[in-house]
Amino acid sequence: MELGVIGILGAGQVGTAVARQALKAGYRVKIATAKPAAEIALLAEIITPGAEAVDAAEAAAADLVVAAVPLHKYRTLRPDLLAGRTVVDAMNYWAQTDGVIADFDDERGSSEVIQEFLAGARLVKSLNHIGYRELEVDAREPGSADRRALALASDDDDAKAVVAGFIDRLGYDPIDAGPLSAGRVFQPGTTIFNAAHTAKQLRGLLAEANEPARP
Amino acid sequence: MEIGAYSFGDTQLNPDGSQRGTSEAVRNLFEAIVQADHAGLDYFGIGEHHTTSMPASSPGAIVAAAAAATKQIKLGSAASIISTDDPVRVFQQFATADAISGGGRIEITAGRGSSVETFPLFGYDLGDYDELYAQKLDLLMTINNSATPEVNWDGSRRPAITNLAVVPRPAAGPMPIWLATGGNAGSSARAGQLGLPVSYGIIGGAPHRFAPLAELYRRSAAQAGHSGPEIKVSVAALGLVAPTKQEALDRFYPGWHNLNVEMGRLRGWPAPDKRAFLAQAEAPGAYYVGNPDEVAERIVHLHGHLGHMRHFLQTDIGGLPHEHLLESIQLLATEVKPRVERLLARK
Numbered sequence: 001m002e003l004g005v006i007g008i009l010g011a012g013q014v015g016t017a018v019a020r021q022a023l024k025a026g027y028r029v030k031i032a033t034a035k036p037a038a039e040i041a042l043l044a045e046i047i048t049p050g051a052e053a054v055d056a057a058e059a060a061a062a063d064l065v066v067a068a069v070p071l072h073k074y075r076t077l078r079p080d081l082l083a084g085r086t087v088v089d090a091m092n093y094w095a096q097t098d099g100v101i102a103d104f105d106d107e108r109g110s111s112e113v114i115q116e117f118l119a120g121a122r123l124v125k126s127l128n129h130i131g132y133r134e135l136e137v138d139a140r141e142p143g144s145a146d147r148r149a150l151a152l153a154s155d156d157d158d159a160k161a162v163v164a165g166f167i168d169r170l171g172y173d174p175i176d177a178g179p180l181s182a183g184r185v186f187q188p189g190t191t192i193f194n195a196a197h198t199a200k201q202l203r204g205l206l207a208e209a210n211e212p213a214r215p
Numbered sequence: 216m217e218i219g220a221y222s223f224g225d226t227q228l229n230p231d232g233s234q235r236g237t238s239e240a241v242r243n244l245f246e247a248i249v250q251a252d253h254a255g256l257d258y259f260g261i262g263e264h265h266t267t268s269m270p271a272s273s274p275g276a277i278v279a280a281a282a283a284a285t286k287q288i289k290l291g292s293a294a295s296i297i298s299t300d301d302p303v304r305v306f307q308q309f310a311t312a313d314a315i316s317g318g319g320r321i322e323i324t325a326g327r328g329s330s331v332e333t334f335p336l337f338g339y340d341l342g343d344y345d346e347l348y349a350q351k352l353d354l355l356m357t358i359n360n361s362a363t364p365e366v367n368w369d370g371s372r373r374p375a376i377t378n379l380a381v382v383p384r385p386a387a388g389p390m391p392i393w394l395a396t397g398g399n400a401g402s403s404a405r406a407g408q409l410g411l412p413v414s415y416g417i418i419g420g421a422p423h424r425f426a427p428l429a430e431l432y433r434r435s436a437a438q439a440g441h442s443g444p445e446i447k448v449s450v451a452a453l454g455l456v457a458p459t460k461q462e463a464l465d466r467f468y469p470g471w472h473n474l475n476v477e478m479g480r481l482r483g484w485p486a487p488d489k490r491a492f493l494a495q496a497e498a499p500g501a502y503y504v505g506n507p508d509e510v511a512e513r514i515v516h517l518h519g520h521l522g523h524m525r526h527f528l529q530t531d532i533g534g535l536p537h538e539h540l541l542e543s544i545q546l547l548a549t550e551v552k553p554r555v556e557r558l559l560a561r562k
Contacts (some may be wrong), residue, residue, distance in 0.1 A: 189483030
């Protein structure tokens with residue numbers, strides 16, 4: 001993808017870390033919460049220097065949008081604004097830590113629930129299985145032997161290609177995990193979620209996770 | 216710079232690894248606070264956790280007991296999970312401790328808690344997380360800042376309070392109410408806007424990455440017209456002081472390992488990694504594990520980034536033998552604190 005504008009929805013630990021890393025990668029970054037832009041202007045100036053504090057509508061109109069709000073607040077995301085947009089779902093359902101949320105308490109992956117809510121969005125699950133503290137530390141140049149890999153799952157191949165380019169520029173090897181439902185294998189509690197992996201290791205773990213269970 | 220400690224209670228382990236009693240853990244905690252006061256430590260924070268391994272569930276009760284048994288140390292919660300507590304009761308308990316202490320050394324730290332076990336325990340709806348926290352903090356501040364015993368408050372999560380007395384009143388004016396946060400930028404901005412002191416819980420990564428948060432806090436406070444001594448920063452971190460670095464590592468690691476195994480079982484984490492532990496236990500990591508020289512130097516180094524006025528350590532985790540907690544507290548007060556003061560005076 002050409003240098004473009006990244007919109008970040010959410011100014012918590014994850015949103016601000018992704019914003020800083022995207023700025024470092026040379027992107028123009030717009031960051032928003034559900035509140036008016038003025039309320040996070042000082043936050044953006046100090047915590048994500050170089051990012052523009054905007055309203056959610058303006059962030060949603062970016063070339064690529066990263067959704068990073070606390071999962072229990074997912075309904076503050078606006079389906080109308082995100083219809084047709086390429087959206088990275090960096091959120092996680094982590095019941096043991098954050099409590100049970102009824103909407104996510106079934107066998108579907110959390111991103112499948114988000115996709116149902118954001119019906120028109122081109123949703124890509126990624127950036128969810130790297131800690132916000134690691135994101136700015138573990139990044140490496142392409143080709144580095146210890147470059148960490150991040151999985152992508154989406155039902156939209158074009159959106160997935162765009163996000164793969166973004167992940168690469170952030171400093172990570174993008175690995176196609178398959179359709180959005182494949183995101184279940186890199187959610188909290190899985191082997192993939194629990195550690196850092198190179199591209200080769202991640203491909204192996206994805207293949208292993210997608211094998212039908214042997215009797 | 217104030218030097219202190221905090222604890223969630225730490226249930227001791229039998230030689231076979233099974234847990235001893237939670238009552239003993241609370242008694243140990245009380246003993247540690249009394250010793251900290253004798254040794255000259257500045258601050259002790261208590262709770263709030265609700266697990267068999269960390270049973271300091273009732274900071275108000277422990278603070279009140281400690282208020283009666285200590286002379287100079289400041290006592291507070293670390294933190295009170297006000298989202299699922301009654302702010303009227305929290306205030307009354309701490310104001311009662313304030314009266315018993317002689318006045319002026321009791322504080323409240325208001326937090327959300329790092330886990331959500333209090334929601335089902337006290338019968339609250341997790342979907343109400345943000346609104347409960349905001350409203351209960353507002354009520355607690357309203358009661359504390361009231362010029363008269365009679366309080367008026369109105370909100371949507373409980374019936375209004377109309378001209379009802381909330382007593383006792385703190386002897387030396389409003390008690391300090393700290394806002395505790397683990398590094399969410401919005402929380403730092405909110406603390407500044409409210410004019411509350413902020414307490415950073417730094418449990419991993421390089422602590423100096425909190426510097427922009429402290430700047431956001433101070434500038435948010437200035438923007439909202441808050442200045443003066445109540446605009447201040449404290450840091451809560453993990454650590455243990457021993458005569459030598461190797462002893463400190465050897466004493467702290469087993470409990471750290473036990474705690475991470477327990478958390479991992481609950482939360483689906485992988486087995487704890489000793490290399491990660493050792494990395495965090497060296498500058499610029501988050502664990503203040505070392506001899507008095509090293510711990511003092513690292514506190515002063517962080518002070519250069521955050522300008523914090525209090526640094527306090529949680530030491531007793533995962534069944535740390537009680538005598539190691541007591542020795543660490545003794546060294547913090549008698550060896551680390553004077554070194555910190557000396558190093559800061561040189562700056």
